Amino acid sequence: MFETASTTPEKLLQMLSALLLFAAVxxxxxxxxxxxxxxxxxxxxxxxxxxxxxxxxxxxxxxxGLRTVYESFFDAHGEEFIGxxxxxxxxxxxxxxxxxxxxxxxxxxxxxxxxxxxxxxxILVDKSRFESFAKALIFLPMAISMVAASxxxxxxxEYRVNQPNVNQIGLLNQIIVxxxxxxxxxLITDTGRLNTLLLIVVFIWIQAGFAMxxxxxxxxxxxxxxxEAARLDGVSPWSMFFKITLPSVRTTVVVVLTTxxxxxxxxxxxxxxxxxxxxxxxxxxxxxxxxxxxxxxQGLAAALAVVLxxxxxxxxxxxxxxxxxxx
Amino acid sequence: xxxxxxxxxxxxxxxxxxxxxxxxxxxxxxxxxxxAIVVAVLWTLPTFGLLLSSFRPEMDIKRTGWWTFFSDPQxxxxxxxxxxxxxxxxxxxxxxxxxxxxxxxAVLIPIALAALGAYAFAWIxxxxxxxxFLAIFALQIVPLQVTLIPLLTIFVKIDISGTFxxxxxxxxxxxxxxxxxxLHNFMKEIPAGLIEAARIDGAGHVSxxxxxxxxxLIPALAAFGIFQFLWVWNDLLVALxxxxxxxxxxxxxxxxxxxxxxxxxxxxxxxxxxxxxxIVPVTVFLLLQRYFVRGLLAGSVKG
Numbered sequence: 001m002f003e004t005a006s007t008t009p010e011k012l013l014q015m016l017s018a019l020l021l022f023a024a025v026x027x028x029x030x031x032x033x034x035x036x037x038x039x040x041x042x043x044x045x046x047x048x049x050x051x052x053x054x055x056x057x058x059x060x061x062x063x064x065g066l067r068t069v070y071e072s073f074f075d076a077h078g079e080e081f082i083g084x085x086x087x088x089x090x091x092x093x094x095x096x097x098x099x100x101x102x103x104x105x106x107x108x109x110x111x112x113x114x115x116x117x118x119x120x121x122x123i124l125v126d127k128s129r130f131e132s133f134a135k136a137l138i139f140l141p142m143a144i145s146m147v148a149a150s151x152x153x154x155x156x157x158e159y160r161v162n163q164p165n166v167n168q169i170g171l172l173n174q175i176i177v178x179x180x181x182x183x184x185x186x187l188i189t190d191t192g193r194l195n196t197l198l199l200i201v202v203f204i205w206i207q208a209g210f211a212m213x214x215x216x217x218x219x220x221x222x223x224x225x226x227x228e229a230a231r232l233d234g235v236s237p238w239s240m241f242f243k244i245t246l247p248s249v250r251t252t253v254v255v256v257l258t259t260x261x262x263x264x265x266x267x268x269x270x271x272x273x274x275x276x277x278x279x280x281x282x283x284x285x286x287x288x289x290x291x292x293x294x295x296x297x298q299g300l301a302a303a304l305a306v307v308l309x310x311x312x313x314x315x316x317x318x319x320x321x322x323x324x325x326x327x
Numbered sequence: 328x329x330x331x332x333x334x335x336x337x338x339x340x341x342x343x344x345x346x347x348x349x350x351x352x353x354x355x356x357x358x359x360x361x362x363a364i365v366v367a368v369l370w371t372l373p374t375f376g377l378l379l380s381s382f383r384p385e386m387d388i389k390r391t392g393w394w395t396f397f398s399d400p401q402x403x404x405x406x407x408x409x410x411x412x413x414x415x416x417x418x419x420x421x422x423x424x425x426x427x428x429x430x431x432x433a434v435l436i437p438i439a440l441a442a443l444g445a446y447a448f449a450w451i452x453x454x455x456x457x458x459x460f461l462a463i464f465a466l467q468i469v470p471l472q473v474t475l476i477p478l479l480t481i482f483v484k485i486d487i488s489g490t491f492x493x494x495x496x497x498x499x500x501x502x503x504x505x506x507x508x509x510l511h512n513f514m515k516e517i518p519a520g521l522i523e524a525a526r527i528d529g530a531g532h533v534s535x536x537x538x539x540x541x542x543x544l545i546p547a548l549a550a551f552g553i554f555q556f557l558w559v560w561n562d563l564l565v566a567l568x569x570x571x572x573x574x575x576x577x578x579x580x581x582x583x584x585x586x587x588x589x590x591x592x593x594x595x596x597x598x599x600x601x602x603x604x605x606i607v608p609v610t611v612f613l614l615l616q617r618y619f620v621r622g623l624l625a626g627s628v629k630g
Contacts, residue, residue, distance in 0.1 A: 004489050006575050008421070011428045014491060018432050026439060034533040045532045046453030053444040053503055054459075057466060060500030064477035065469050071476060117366065124363040136616070137367050140374070143612035144605040145561035147580045151587060151601045152377045155393075155594070169392045169594070171376060205370065266470055269563045273584050288472050289567065298476060305472040316468045 118211025
């Protein structure tokens with residue numbers, strides 16, 4: 001049951017036995033809960049129901065989280081205490097500074113751009129005949145894996161040497177050639193952070209659908225009376241947008257921005273699949289993985305994870321406070 | 328962390344024009360339509376290009392761009408055959424099975440646990456309830472990365488690394504805080520009278536949970552289940568860390584990432600492989616769009 005299953009029947013059998021084991025555990029809990037009697041029975045049933053949850057979270061989330069903080073003060077193999085050296089490395093080492101800088105570029109660009117595109121598109125297709133189809137087109141990238149999205153965009157960014165008998169197979173380079181330019185090694189060129197910006201395009205492509213969906217719901221929730229009154233006053237389309245639509249969905253915009261910021265800070269799949277973090281494109285979440293698996297530097301990986309946590313915290317608090325205030 | 332405070336009711340077919348509709352109409356419709364169409368095309372073209380590529384012969388894919396298809400249409404299913412073929416070493420069928428084997432328990436287990444836990448928080452009075460709920464709520468902010476290194480050590484120590492167990496356990500655990508929070512909010516909405524009536528009839532918390540609560544919970548369970556399914560199916564990070572060692576347990580995303588890394592020039596395999604990997608999420612999306620969007624709205628900040 002706990003061995004490696006290598007054939008399909010073995011795998012399915014292991015899955016089935018895992019589910020049966022789980023069902024048995026649940027059965028025992030429910031059986032005991034149904035037998036509990038007496039004045040304090042509610043207390044006991046409550047604890048019983050939460051027992052598996054608390055055990056899993058304590059062992060799988062709380063302990064590992066604290067342990068990672070602890071390990072971030074140790075060397076590559078967790079043997080020697082080195083104080084804050086790992087954090088020093090993150091803040092002073094040239095390669096690590098590129099990682100930090102890239103992460104900042106990502107967080108500054110992705111949330112506002114994805115939100116703006118999502119908002120404009122949501123407004124443009126609102127109440128149109130093809131609304132749901134138009135929305136599905138933008139939303140679809142959100143449903144597929146970021147690995148698949150990255151492969152799709154690798155086809156757009158692919159580069160072929162500029163020779164008479166060689167054709168470009170990447171759409172972007174072909175367009176450059178059609179316009180009379182020289183093809184560019186798009187994912188390798190880090191001049192002006194070109195490759196990082198192109199990765200950001202992919203992520204915006206993935207996330208705009210999320211922004212659009214949420215903002216579209218918010219737009220539809222604007223009370224008709226307000227809209228009608230403004231219309232009777234004969235306001236221009238622009239002031240309709242800036243004085244009615246935008247203020248009405250302001251809270252939602254903040255929620256979308258912060259949510260995207262949190263997601264962007266943790267971006268990993270796109271960078272890892274498209275460049276592997278090479279050519280100066282790495283970001284914190286990717287560097288965490290590289291240090292952990294490739295560079296075998298557990299201490300630095302732990303410190304990077306903690307830094308990620310620290311960066312996420314203020315955004316989360318802002319997000320929660322904003323939502324709470326409105327709710 | 329927080330569920331987005333958004334009315335996720337399916338779009339009502341309200342006859343009254345909305346603010347944006349008016350703004351749009353005034354924005355001289357042709358321009359508005361043009362912008363919308365440009366965005367829609369930009370968003371669709373990359374995927375369309377890859378889809379078309381996946382049906383072109385290998386040599387064509389490697390020598391010319393997909394747009395040459397329109398001047399020289401060649402269609403083949405060879406690329407799809409190749410990703411399932413033993414000889415190419417891609418064997419996507421195996422990884423497809425792995426993805427399913429990972430997903431099913433990784434969806435069912437957290438849902439069952441969270442439903443039970445959420446019920447306790449919503450309808451049972453026990454000491455320390457509020458503190459515990461707050462603690463679990465707060466755990467939503469922990470990024471996955473923070474937990475991975477110690478978890479890996481634990482899984483090696485108890486000798487289950489290289490099996491499906493680390494993936495089942497990790498995905499189930501990571502899902503719990505959000506699942507409990509969402510299901511709790513949903514259960515709180517259920518009228519207390521229903522539960523009290525059942526209690527007066529002598530029903531205990533076990534039978535109330537199964538007979539009263541569960542049937543009402545189905546839409547919420549479905550929404551979260553679909554969200555969790557796609558999250559696990561599309562995951563790369565957890566798979567890389569816990570299943571990076573061997574092909575036996577690696578999901579389809581991992582194999583796709585591997586082909587990209589080691590065989591970045593095998594464009595024909597990448598194109599068809601990508602479409603095999605997105606069949607499941609796209610089908611789920613198209614069939615269960617409403618549930619999916621609802622789950623996504625609620626769970627967008629997970630992980």
